[in-house]
Each structure stands twice: as C-alpha cells, then as structure tokens.
Amino acid sequence: MTEMKTSSHGSQGRPAATPSRGDRGPGRVNPADKKQIKAHPVSLKRIAALFAPHKVTITVVVLLITASSVISLAQPFLVRGIIDSALPDRNLPLLGWLAGAMIAVAAATAAIGVVQTWMATAMGQEIMHTLRTRLFMHLQRQSLAFFTTTRSGEVQSRLNNDISGMQSVITSTATGVASNLTTAVGTAVAMVALSPRLSLMSLIVIPPAVWFSRRVALLRRDVTSSMQAELATMNTYVEEGLSVSGVRLAKTLGTTGRDAARYTESSQRLIGLELRSQLAGRWRMATMGIIFSAIPALIYFAGGLPGSTMSIGTIVAFTALQAAIFRPIMGLLNLGVQWVTAMALFSRIFEYLDLVPDITAPARPVPLDPAAVRGEVRFENVHFAYDGGPDVLRGIDLALPAGSATAVVGPTGSGKSTLGALLPRLHDTTAGRVTIDGVDVRDIAPEVLARIVGVVSQETYLIHASIRENLQLAAPDAGDAELWQALGAARIADLVAGLPDGLDTLVGARGHRFSGGEQQRLAIARTILRNPRVLILDEATSALDNTTEAQVQAALDHLAVGRTTLTIAHRLSTIEDADQLAVLAGGELVERGTPARLRDAGGAYAALLAADEQLEPAA
Template sequence: MHPHDKPAWTPGRTEADKPHQPRQLRRILALFRPYRGRLAIVGLLVGAASLVSVATPFLLKEILDTAIPEGRTGLLSLLALGMILSAVLTSVFGVLQTLISTTVGQRVMHDLRTAVYGRLQRMSLAFFTRTRTGEVQSRIANDIGGMQATVTSTATSLVSNFTSVVATLIAMVALDWRLTVVSLLLLPLFVWISRRVGGERKRITTQRQTQMAAMAATVTESLSVSGILLGRTMGRSDSLTKAFAEESEGLVDLEVRSNMAGRWRMSIITVVMAAMPAVIYWTAGIALQFGGPSVSVGTLVAFVSLQQGLFRPTVSLLSTGVQIQASLALFQRIFEYLDLPIDITEPENPVRIDEVKGEVRFEGVEFRYGGSDDNDAKSRPILDGIDLTVPAGGSLAVVGPTGAGKSTLGCLVPRLYDVTGGAVLIDGVDVRDLDFDTLARAVGVVSQETYLFHATVAENLRFAKPDATDEELYTAARAAQIHDHIVSLPDGYDTVVGERGHRFSGGEKQRLAIARTILRDPPVLILDEATSALDTRTEHAVQEAIDALSANRTTITIAHRLSTVRGADQIVVLDSGRAVERGTHEELLERDGRYAALVRRDARLEPSARAGADPEPSARPGADPEPSARPGADLEPSARAGAELEPTR
C-alpha cells in the first residue's frame, strides 16, 4: 500500500466515537480558555456585586435594631446612604459584567462559526455529494445561533448566581443558622426537578434542531433559481408548499414542547420559594410562643430579605442548569462537524514547485469506495489500473460511455478525491505530496456546470485573481470571446450576474468561467464536458475560447461529443474504469474498435440532436436562461461524479 493510502471513511463515524475523547463539558470549557483573562475580570465583578448586595440586609438590620430605636439620626443617615450606594455599585458592576461577558460570548460564537466553516472547506467533494446544503447551513446558522444565550449570558449568569447563592447562604447562617436550615429543607427536591426538566429539554432540542435543518434544506433547494424552475415546470409548487407547511407544523409542535417542558414543575418551585417568607415568620413566631430562642425584628426582616435575595439567584441557577442541558444538544451537533475526519490533507512536509511545467502521469491509478469484497457493487473499482502520461503542453482526450469513470479521472488531478491505489503525478511529484497552493496554481478546471456567485461580473472574474487589474480582466474576457457582450450590458463589468449566474445563458456562463480560468493561468487544464450542453453556434464560440485557453497548456479533455477531441495528441477510451483503447483519432478509427463505434454512434445521433437546437439567447434581465443540460441527458459529469463516488452509508 502506498504510504498515502488509507481506508475509506465510514460515514457517521467521527473522532468523537473514539473511546478516549475528552468529555463534552471539558470541550465546551476549552472554548473559553483564550478569554480567561476577561473571564477573570468578570469573576471579580461578580464577586464584588455579590458582596455589595449581601451587605444591604445587614445595613437594614442595623437601621431597625439600633438607629431607629435609639434615635441616632447620624447613624441612620449613614446606613441609608450605604444602602443607596450598594444599589448603585451593584448596578454598575452588573453593566460592566454584561458588557465583558457578552463580548466574550460573541467571540466564542465567532470562533465556532469560523472553525466549522474552515473544517467544511477542507472536506473532500465526496462529503458534499452526500450532504444536503441546507443541513450544512443549518449547523452554522441555527445551531451556533441557538447557543448564543449559553455562550453570551448563561455562563456569566451561572457564575453570578452561584456566587450570590453562596454569599447569601453565608450571610443567612451568620444571622441565624436555625432559620437557614428551615429555608434549605426543600432544596434537594428543587435540584432533582430541574435536572429532570433539563434532560427532557435536551431531547426535545435535538429533535427541534434536526427539524430546523430539514426546513433549511427544503428552503435552500426549492427556493433556488433551479428549484423554482423545476417546481414551476413540473407543476409541483403547491405540493412543495404543502410539504414545507408540514415540516413547519412539526417545528411548531417541537417549539411549544421545548418551551413548556417542565414549566409546571418549575412553577411549583417558584410558588414554594415565594411562600418561604411566610414559613420563616411562622417558624419564628412558634419558637417564641413555646419558649424557644427569640429573634429580633431587625434580624427577622434582614433574614427574610436575604432569603428573598436567595430566591431569585436560586431559581435562575436551576433554570440555567436546564438551559445548559438543552444547549448540550447544540454543542454536540457542532462538535460532530468539528470532528469530521479530513480525508484530503496536506502532508507534513509538502513539496512546493515554483514553476510547474505541466507533465501529468497516472501510474497504476485505482479509485474505489468500500472494502475489497468484489461482490459488493460499491467496492468494485471505478478506475482500475490506469497508466497514462500527458507531456507538458500536450493534450489528452478521455472518452467512453456514461459511468466509465471519465469525470472521476479528471477529479483526481486537482485532488478533489484521492486515489485509493497508484498515484497521480505532476512534474514527477505525487499530487498528495504537493502543498495546496502549488496544486491550486497548477491545475484549473472548467466543467459543464459553471458556478457563478451572486456578484458582479468583475467580482466573479477576480475570484481567480483578487489583485487582477481591469486591463487583465479585459484581456482574459477577450480571449474567452465574452468581452464584447459584457461591455454591451448596461452596467458592463459591474453587472450583477444573479443567483448562480442565471441572468446569463449557458454559453455566456461557460465563457465567463473560461475567462476566469485564463486569469488564473494554470499550466494544467481539466475540461470536463465543457461544451456538452450547448447548441451548435454556442459550442463553436465556446470552443474558440477553449482553444485560446488550451494553448501552451497541458490539457485533459473529458468529452461526450467526440467532435471536440479529434485534434488531441492522444485519446483514451475508458470502459468500466479501464483504459481499453488509446491512440490518435486516425489510429483509433483504423482499429475499428470501441472508439470507432462511439464515432459511428455520434454520427447517427448528431443530426437529430443538433436539428432542434436554438441559437444562444442574449443575456438580459428577465431572459429565460439556457437550460444547463439537454432534456434526458445523462448525469454527466458533475451529477454523475457524485453518483459514482457516493460511499455506502
């Protein structure tokens, strides 16, 4: 086995499945570690606020037991001023504590969002072929957004309320330990109730987030431009609305259950805590009536004041515990993504090539999913024993029937997937040994499915080269035969292309993609069915742009229409993942084998396929976009690539 080879990843298994992973709570606490200095300040503010607030009942006791009965006006004024100052300081400390804790919480959320997004950026194409886009978006938006209360205020509330409870209990014991014991008799029951409620909310939260992810996926898929086109043309708009309404109805039920879970039990705690002052007065009165120790009025009022002060943080502490248990479900979903194994990684000591010449070699290339059981359809190789060499500046055409592995072969060069056997080399270096920057500079890909961002033409082109000048944009666009059309638009290069570029026709999008690749200037070019969905006139214009792009570059063309590859230096015919023929166009025709049969098939199908082709529509706001694929066309290349390579669940 090659040192780079590794077993296929089994979906659903993450790093979290390993037996010695840290517990979830420790991972959550680790998120706050970079901000421990600020959290220490919050702790000091919390402690100071608790001490100041606890002092108020003692000041009240002195007012009732000493200052007023003894008529000491000066002491009374001083004690009253102390109570006012206590309130002011508590308020100031609270505002500062909220500011710092909210800032820390938002930074933690930023760290989580960035970490999840960065992790997903490193995932292979295989992950995205089997994961709904809405699910990914929901993890970043809904799950992390749902943790906002936990990471911004809950943690601080926990510390603040815990400190207040401890300080209040100490003060209550100092005033009268017997009344303190009476006050705490029901505390274990309250803790047990809150834990039960927390567990229930955690289960409901998991279900709710799963439902929200499903809704997000539905919205993303059905309300995209392609989704709207499909729904309208298939007459499914009403059924899609009905399906969305059913998912939304399920979310309503989960939201109600989440908010009402344990609400009656928690309300019992609230009622009992509110009734405790009456119990204290009754206890003190009974004790005095039966000759027990007397309690001064000031002590009794101060104790009840402390007890009322204990009530708020205790209930809040119990509620916070419930919230934390519920939020653990959200953290678990985020950690699942953070623990996803990265199957395409940069080596520890990557090779950097400053000037890539562009020779590409396939040495015994094998690609498969699953195990070695030949009876398992998923384990049979998609590519098997491919040996090819494309010299620098040369051209290779890859042809064959649907499902032969053509697009898969093209995906191996830029490491969208890694080989499971053999090696792909650029200038004699295994692509798995190259640093990512060298590989990105070396290989450019133009596929049938052109992706454009919802941004201006210039911004889409500069995605390939952010520092490109306007003149460089114009030069690349002229080479791609699209400059004249761009400048004819009302806003020229500042024209917004629309969602996925749907304001432009298929041929125009292809030429924009080619201009973008020209701007990137890669020495190795992969053309994956770049013209298969275009009509005759559009294909001719795009082919001219491709010829300009391919000049002096190593070009690997994956083709369905054989008319586009006749001039290639060599043509290889794939069938069931094996190279069954290779040679020039003329040589392969003379052999009268698979390639010749494919040429005869094209000759029969081409006239009828082209006869009804409409000329390329002009791009204008509101124009009907050219279909991205022929009616009934095979899922080639990008859709089929995902179908070929989807692993067994």
C-alpha cells in the same frame, strides 16, 4: 463531475446526520446528547486548552462575581437597619448613611455586572472565533468525497449553530456556576445569621418550590427543542421551495401546491408547539406561586408568635434573602443538564475537527514555479477505487506531452471524469501516480497545484456577487483591462459591455441571471485569468445547445492554445482536432491514438462514433 461516486459515512468514520433535539420526554437529558458524547468522548484537558489563553480574564471574572455576590448581601442588613433603627428613632444622619449605602451597593453591583459581562462575553467570542475559523479551515482541507457524503445543512449546523450555542456555555453556564455558588452560600450564611429558626423553616418550603420550578424549566426546554426542530424543517422547506433551482423545479413539475401544503402543515405544527411552550407547566407554576406567596406569610406569622424576639427589620430582610436564594439553587440544580448539553456541543465540534482528511498537503512539497512548468502530464499505472470498493480505474498508463491536446472518450461510467479528477487532486490514486513534469502531484503544495492545473466543467459555479468579483477569484489583483481582455478571449466581452452595470452586474444566485452558455464563458474568462499551464475540460459543453456550444467551444479553443489540455468529451464532434485520443471502457484504457487513426481502425472509438452519428439526427 458526472462520475462522482458517493458512499456512506460509516465506511469513513464520518459523522452521520444530526438527530432531532426534540425527541426526548420532559425532565430528562437529551438522549441524542448522551449518544453524541458516548460516540465521541470529550477530554476535559482539551476543553481546558481552549480557555488556557484566557487565564487572567477567567480569574478576574471569578473575583468580580464573588465580589458582586458578597456586596449584594449587604442590602438586607441595610434594610433592617433602616426599619429597626433609622426610621423608628427619626435618626436622619443614620437614615442618610444607610440609604446612601443601599444606592452605593446597587451601583457597585451594577458596575461589576457590566464589567463582568463584557469580559466574559469578549472571552467567549474569542474562543468561538478560534473554534469557528479552525473548523472552517479544517473542513476546507477535507476531500471532495466528504462533501458528497455529508448534507450541507449538517456542515452549516456544526459551523454556525453548535458553535453559537457555545456562547451560553462559555458566557452564561461557566460564569453562572461561580455566581450561583457564591450567592447561594453567602445568602444561606446571611439567613442563618439573621434567624436560625426562620432558616430552618425555609428548608421545609424551598425543596418543593425548587422541584416544581425545575420540572417546569425542563418541560419548557423540551418544547423549545421541538420548536427548534420544526423551525429547522421549515427552513429546509424554504430552501427547497424558494431557491432559484427549487422554484424552477416546482414550476416545471407542478409541485407548488404540494410545497405550499408542506410549509403550511409545518407552520401549523409550530402554532401547537408555541401554545405548548406558553402553557407548559402553568398549573405547576400556579402551585409554585401559591407556595411562594405562603413563604412570606409563614415568616410573618412566625415573627408574630408569642415569645418571638425578631424585629420587623429582621423579618423583612430575611424575606428578601429567602426569595434571593431560590434562583442560584435552581441554577446549580440545572448544572447537570447544562453540563451534558455543553459536552455534546464540544463533542460535535471536536468530532469534525478530528476528521482526518483523505487528501493531505505534502509535509515537504517539491518546489515548483508555476511560470516555469512545461506541462508534461503522465498517468503511470493508475488505479482508483471509491472508499475501498471495486476499482473504477485499472492500470491507466497515459502520457500528455507538454502543450498537446488529449481527449478522453468512452461510454458513461467508464471513468473519464474520475481520471480528470486525479490531476488536480480532487481524489488521490489508490495505486500508481500522476505527475506533472515528473513531479508526483501529491508532492506539490495545494496552492501551487491550483495555479498549475485549471478546470472547466459542465457544472459552472458563480458566487452571488458581481462579474468583477467572480473573475477576481482567480486573480485578486487583476485590473479592469485584464478583466476585459479575459472576457474578450472568452467571447463574452460584448455581452458584459452591453449591461447597464457592466463588470459590476450581479450574477445572481449561482449565476442564474445568465444562461448556461454565458455562465460557462464567464467561468472560462475566470480560468483565463488564472492562466494555468495544464487545463482540464470536463464535458464543458455537454449541456449546451448547438449554437451556444459553438460559442463556448470557440472560447475553449482560445483558452487551450499553448496549454496541455485534457478534454473529457461527451460530444465526439468537439475533439476531432485533438492530438491524441484515449478511449476508456470499464475503467481500462482500450485504445489510444489520433482521431483519424482510431476512426479508421474500426475499434471502440469507431463504435462510439457510429452510435453518436445515429443520435445526431434526433438531436
């Protein structure tokens, strides 16, 4: 609609654009995550409610993790038995039992790991499915104003990226805490049981190794975040430069070279980031490699000192345990950063779920049968303002008798399209009311109102599917006979019949395989299938040439027969047959009457006609 106003999110309390995740230094929690959590705190009780239906699964997963950690600790002791007893004594039965036990332990931990991963992943997917569908349906309930003030990429990011990012939170972080904790504690106990002295030595070596690894991990995470931000920029350039509208704009403005340069520069920056990602912390990792190489050497050296009573099997088993304890400790140390990241994801999702729709469905809708609606429309002392701004409409009183044709005219910015948007509840009145057969539209269930009121605007939207699928959006159960009948009424049946695939022809992105007039007539056919009792024509022919306009106007005239029609007119020549005209100026109704009477009255409508006639020769 041409008169749709926009506003900042600040006045509505809606989320602003997502800050880049690549703007933090190494070794720190993402400041954007902290800011998000501070702006929209997350209740742990609310998060727990998501997991509540999965209590049994969580309990079983934790038990499996604990069992796997405990069972895997048997391996070093089995190795010690083989080295210290079975091999030196040539005890084949013992060797067979110990080797078999090693295989059994490996098989058991592998099987437990598969079951645990399957259960945790299934639970995570169920939770994400719940959040994803809840968020999608909640966003559908938002008013048109929300979408005019929010970047589409931001909505998609919350719906796809943030919820997908929770996969690691649910299936990795949550289960990782239990796994790392049980493994670290169990390994530490086993190390002390094997050799208290070597355990004390490990306490000296492990801290610097952990510190180096943590620094490298955080550094790489920061570079990865920068890469994600750059990839998002590249995706934006692709969308802007390679979509149908983007390519058309670039070719007509001659900006293809600039677009290619922007994409090339972004790709070049990505090369640098990829190099940084691969080389990040290489010196630290080299230092850590030396430390890790030194650990077994020190253990072997301690085992060989005079007076040492440690067996070779004990030393080998301890070395394996000492290497195994490093990973769970690192996992636990990263828990703080992972926690903040997880809370930020929940915060961003809950922030959208907490948005209060400007337009809500009635708690107790008035029962109304669309087939029995007469179609009498009234605007009663209607006022409207965008987001608390000045009134765009002031004191509009207008009656549309059932089955009549009313045209609304006026200069640009007079409030014509805004008036039309109030009837299907794309906006709600600031004061006054709009009624259909005496029922306030705010008291009609949204799905019923959509069946009663149909809209054809100059901004036709066709989904990237076949003609058949586009038409069946209005009537899912319509058969081919009904589809062809609607196409015939819209004056486009012959064109579709001449296509190789007929009804199964793909319309292309946003319908761009068809001309503007053909898109309009397909949209009209779709509205005919919907069979609304009240019809709004919002400047439906204003962007068409004269020949195409005549074809579309013929289809519109056929569509309007027997319906209450509100036409928002740009070209005055198309509304001469209207039953009444309403002239708006500055948001107020300044004239009302038949076209002939208002033309002879010499008022606002006569002035619009005179201006239109002056422009006609140029057109």
